[in-house]
Amino acid sequence: MIKFKRSLVAGILVTALLFISIISGCGQQVKEPGTQPAKEPSVQPTKIDIRWGTITAGGAWQVIGSAMLEDIKKANPNITGSILPSTTSGNVVGVHEGQFEVGFSLTDTTAQAWQGEGYFKDKGQIRDIRNLAALYPQATHIVVWADSNINSIEDLKGKRVSPGAKGLSCDLQSQRLLKLYGMSYDDMTVQFLSFDDAAQQMIDRHLDALLFVTVPFPFASVINVGSQRPIRLLPIPADKVAELAKFPGVEPYTLPGGLYQGVDHAVEGIAVRAHIIVREDFPEDVAYSMVKTIAENFERYPGVLKAMSYARLEDMAMDTGIPMHPGAERYYRERGWIK
Secondary structure, three states: OHHHHHHHHHHHHHHHHHHHHHHHHOOOOOOOOOOOOOOOOOOOOOOEEEEEEOOOOOOHHHHHHHHHHHHHHHHOOOEEEEEEOOOHHHHHHHHHHOOOOEEEEEHHHHHHHHHOOHHHOOOOOOOOEEEEEEEEEEEEEEEEEOOOOOOOHHHHOOOEEEOOOOOOHHHHHHHHHHHHOOOOHHHOEEOOOOHHHHHHHHHOOOOOEEEEEEEOOOOHHHHHHHOOOOEEEEOOOHHHHHHHOOOOOEEEEEEOOOOEOOEOOOEEEEEEEEEEEEEOOOOHHHHHHHHHHHHHOHHHHHHOOHHHHHOOHHHHHOOOOOOEOHHHHHHHHHHOOOO
16 A cells, blocks of 8 residues: 555656646747747837038038038938038027938037027027037138228228128127127128128128138138238237137137138137037937948048038047037047047
8 A cells, every 4th residue: 555655656746747847848949950049130220311401502511511411321321311501590490490300500609509699599598409520610711901901800990891691600709809899880881791792792892891700711702802802811819819719619710821812821810610410319320320421431521622621530529519419429439539
């Protein structure tokens, strides 16, 4: 009897162990001969159609934006898009409101948008924009005729001048500069014109000076004026440069000599920086791909736009006064441009 009970218990144990092994095997895949283990799904790049806010037809940003977007689309099949004409402030607002995925701006304009000042006063602080890449400087060109009696900023009082179109960086910085001398537009006759129209008015003797305080260089409109008659470029004194450089997005800058006929010496002044902006929710992998492609094609851009000759590759990562987009920052850290 005892022997029978022992056999029964042993049989029950064997059956239980067999059942457990079957249950355990249910959670495992049976590998057929010659098959490979399943691969983890790869992360697919974000597909995006980019609307890139640039500037009016023929402007520097339209030229360089077209070249950059061409390279980006060629290197990244997931990215499509086109450039669209706009203005500096229009690009900032357009990126903020989702009309553009990407836009060009100037560091002083971006700073005003961040603080909700100037043109952006009624819109409030725009804090959802991020820097993607800094590019070339736009520097001071206060143009007068070589035989003019205008030898300093103070001598502009009572003269006929144009700072370009109203609301641009040149307009903003001209007003700041004049204020340092206790002057304003009320002390002179001011015409708000396109750069080309202002140049023509200067050639036709309807203007005495061009207050192009922040423009890319060499600047076509200034070349045009200088080709008609000898010109001079007025410097901004060092103490006034220091005051202007206190404003966000403004830096001291020495314009090199030899850019314009008869102007062989360097000219002291200020500069603002052209840069590319996106919104904070712009896809990180796309931002990374864009700056990587721009960096890899950087050497060809001076042939597209002469102003890019004065941009340095590592300056793409420079501080523009607003936060860097994480995708761009990741690439710049990989390159060692951000520590």
